[in-house]
Amino acid sequence: MKTDRDVTEVSHEVEYDDGDVIESRVPGLNPVDQQNWGIGAGYRFDMAGGSTRLDLDFARFQDGSAEREEKHEYLNGSWDASEAEAEAVDARDTEVGAKLAHVRPLGAAELEFGIDYRRKKRDVSYTRYAWEAAREGDAVDYALDGVIGSLIEETRLDPYAMLSGHAGALSWETGLRYETTRSDVRHHEDGDAGGQVRRDYNELLPSLHLKWDVSEQTRINLSLARTVKRPNFNELIPALLDGEYGDNDYVGNPRLSPETANGIDLGFERRLGKHGVVGVNLFYRDVSDLIELVNTGQWSEDAHDSYAKDLKKFLAKNPGASEKDFTFAPESWLFTSANVGDGTVRGVEFDLSTPLTALGLPNTGLFLNYSWLDSKVSDFRGERRFNDQARSVYNIGFIHDIPSLAASFGATFRSQGDAYSRILAEEVTVKYGDDLEMFVEKRFGRNLSVRLSAANLLDASKDEFFHKFDNLDDQLGRKYDEYELETEQAGPSYQLVMRWAF
Secondary structure, eight states, X not given: OEEEEEEEEEEEEEEEETTEEEEEEEEEEEEEEEXXXXXXXXXXXXXXXXXXXXXXXXXXXXXOOEEEEEEEEEETTXXXXXXXXEEEEEEEEEEEEEXXXXXXXXXXXXXXXXXXXXXXXXXXXXXXXXXXXXXXXXXXXXXXXXXXXXXXXXXXXXXXXXXEEEETTEEEEEEEEEEEEEEEEEEEETTEEEEEEEEEEEEEEEEEEEEEEOSSSEEEEEEEEEEEEOOOHHHHOOOEEEEEETTEEEEOOTTOXXXXXXXXXXXXXXXXXXXEEEEEEXXXXXXXXXXXXXXXXXXXXXXHHHHHHHHHHHHHHSTTOOGGGOOOOOSOEEEEEEEEEEEEEEEEEEEEEEEEGGGTEEEEEEEEEEEEEEEEEEXXXXXXXXXXXXXXXXXXXXXXXXXXXTEEEEEEEEEEOOEEEEETTEEEEEEEOOEEEEEEEEEETTTEEEEEEEEOTTOOEEEEEEEEOSSHHHHHTTOOSEEEEEEEEOOOEEEEEEEEOO
């Protein structure tokens, strides 16, 4: 798959500060150039009274994208400053995998055992450029502002064994997997080696799954399992990304530990007629070493620049004063990812998928999904939900087929609850607007189809409410530094896709 597109954005910002009106024009351009491809092969043969299979795969991803943004600021109608920043990304990801497995009967059960091998590598560099005008109308002339690079290699070797069988209406599956992971992270800045971090961690992951066919239409499922979630590569790269979260900077943490969870699922399924099904699933997770975004308490690059500029203005206005007389409250910080502790997650999921045959509409299918989620973790203010986790999400829609025309059409409506996050010096509530998508598809023979789809037909908005504080004491005492509301709204998007199966 190849992606080649340009994203252009022009923003207009207005700020009111102690009687001053600060207006800014902020044009930006984000050219995206990405390539992604992969290949896989498998071979199966009889061996030693059972069946053995060998699977191999290789994938590669390249990213040559860039981003640049200018800012032209006017104070009370007069030009005050112009500056620009740009960043080019050169990333290459490769992934190699192999699996060897053997399946054989063992009494009334079936035994499968094998080993998985996977090796991932990411080589990425960020090249930054900056510009600042001396006078209004100066041409933008970028100068090199630094190069940060990193190389991440992760190697996994995971032996496993699984035993499965059935006895009457009860079928079962139990397994044990031992996952071993070694990761090496090396980074450099402006040609100077920044260091190397190696992490080795091993996890034993048992699991048990039971299915009970109460009747031909009804089934009960029970699962108990221990799972592991590794940090993604972006969370491990110790490169400082300027303005990654609004005005806040971000730096990865190569010392992150994996997130593990012990979980239980209890599900109920019932068939509706020949093709419909309805299900309810209850789940609970006991999570250890939860990974979340945190505030390091250090100032961002923008805050350091603002401090220097404001100090210069202060000293010019106050002859005889010194830096000790100057007070400054930073408005942006340096974020990172960290293991914030242990927590729990619980919830319920409801699924319905059925044709409307009972209503005389056998070619119309209805689907509905609803999820409710609750979680708990402790931080510096006490208990809260996991950051950025919506309390509920639901989808409802239909698909109608017209066999005489070899065509179909449908629609999906989606809505989700508010998401809340709390870190040092900042608390954010995010509200999402409802989303409506529709499509129409025409088939030509057995192999060719054309689909026209439209998304965001309700012009959905995203509203973010920021509660900002200068420090921890002010946050605990609810002494605000700033309250901010950001609203984004977009119009519909359309896509035309042709599929050919051969």
